[in-house]
Amino acid sequence: MSAVVPAAANSLSPAASRQRLQWIGLAVLLIAACALPFLVSNYRTFQFTLVLVYAIALLGLNILTGYNGQISLGHGAFYAIGAYVAAIMMDRFGMPYWSTVPIAGALCLVVGFLFGLPALRLEGHYLALATFALGVTMPQLLKNKAVEKWTGGVQGIVIVKPDAPFGLKLSPDQWLYLFTLAITVVMFVIGWNLIRGRVGRALVAIRDHPIAASAMGIDTARYKSLAFGVSAMYTGIAGSLGAIAIQFVAPDSFAVGLSIGLLTGIVIGGLASIPGAIFGAIFIQFIPNIADHISKAAPWAIYGIFLIGFMFLMPMGINGAIRLGWARLRHRIPAQQKGG
């Protein structure tokens, strides 16, 4: 009891100091992220660009699945739409690369919202099944003869990596990394504001108790389809950035494996957590690369083991584990000081 009272009495100052610590940590992280492309090789820079791309996609999926509780096993489809929008605009219409990002986002917002409308009537397993079907079907839709004129069919589309503008002395990889980083920061700030505000509370309430949520006056249908749209928009923006970075799109890069990879990312990073998107992105970018040296099948085996293992041992993901560890550490240190 004596340990609790002093902590409660001056609770304001530790909370404020912790918040300041968090801001400082964020600033250091951001400076490190900006400095990164000048410290590592172009190839590594390219890999970190993909980490940022996945982080945006995972944040989008987390808004839908983690915060709103709507399971999607087909987010690879929205990623594919974003990627194809970027590729088609750049290759067929000669548009500049930066103009493709908002259009990919807007189109995916609309498509996601429209897919979210019938999905309103589906719950749990059935929604998982419907989105799974979407994810499995997407490569076939892209290979379809009717749209081959734009999509390039099985061969896909090759696009050119943009150079740094304004005569900046940056390699294309470095420039693209910084461009992606800027968009990532913007998307995370938007996501953070969305989640911590009224909308975020509504989403969580719908996930935890839909009946109570609607009894409190939350427009369940509107928020659920909105979550679908916003989530697809994030994933679409990630898709367009990913296509620009990889300089190539083809139907088979967007098979159902991509959707499963994204799901793995949010489970490992942490469901319903914003920093979790970054941990998850680092995992799905680097772990398969390392495991690939063992066997072609190894990355997937690791995905599977991690999926089940995390559900057993760490359902809150890496972010949850870090928070738990941090909380325990904080509790232990004052206790020791008191004892000593």
Add this chain to the structure above:
Amino acid sequence: MEAFLHQVIGGLATGGIYASVALALVMIHQATHLLNFAQGEMAMFSTYIAWALINAGVPYWAAFFLTIAFAFVLGLAIQHFVMRNIRTTSVLQLVIVFIGLLVIFNSVAGWIFTYTIKVFPSPFPKGALWGQKYLSPHELGAICVTLVVLTLLWAFFRFTSLGLAMRAAAQNPGSSRLVGIRVAWMLALGWGLAAAVGAVAGMMVAPIVYLDPNMMAGILLYAFAAALIGGIDSPGGAVLGGFLVGVLENVLGAYVVGNELKLGVALVLIIGVLLVKPSGLFGSVQVTRV
């Protein structure tokens, strides 16, 4: 007309395969009220075991029954060691575990047996059947095997006390436990039976689509569509739905949407059935209590 007939009968043949996988899905749903996303990959993995046995010189039918036994134990083990230990009712976590199983079976099969496409033998004779060209002996054989499996399952659930106990455990676990049914084992048995039915489907489909670790992805979708059309809790409906989906897929693929968009048929069917008539043709309407 002749081409149309050809498409319909060909559709019935693949429909038999969808029917068996759909049957397996319905069985697990009946026992646990879950949709098993790993069902297709479990069937694929069992089929690889059959392939390995046949390659080791075991005669076809011996390998066939050994594989069914293997699949049964596999299903039992998954329920006993994985699903039973997950103390969650969160659908999200369960779906994640199923996806994990799917990925593990897929990658382990790729790891052990490589990703190269393999030819799987058919137990039925080659060549034309009674001088007609609509239906190959293997296709007819696959349909018959599906119907035999359905009959056996129906008889098992209808006439044996074990079958009765399993139905009871699925419908009302609490009361079943009170009358002395070991519910956990009934669930495990359900998983085992479903895996065994899936293995039969895998061995029947492998001679047609060839054996590779990804052979079941499309089939699983059609099977889900079939199970939903028939009603997710109706085994007979699943079989009928399977044949229906097979025919629809072939006819629509040939005349309406083209072959590349055949999987789109499954997507439209799944979403359409879920929206218009979630209980399917023969399923019971689900009512949730608030």
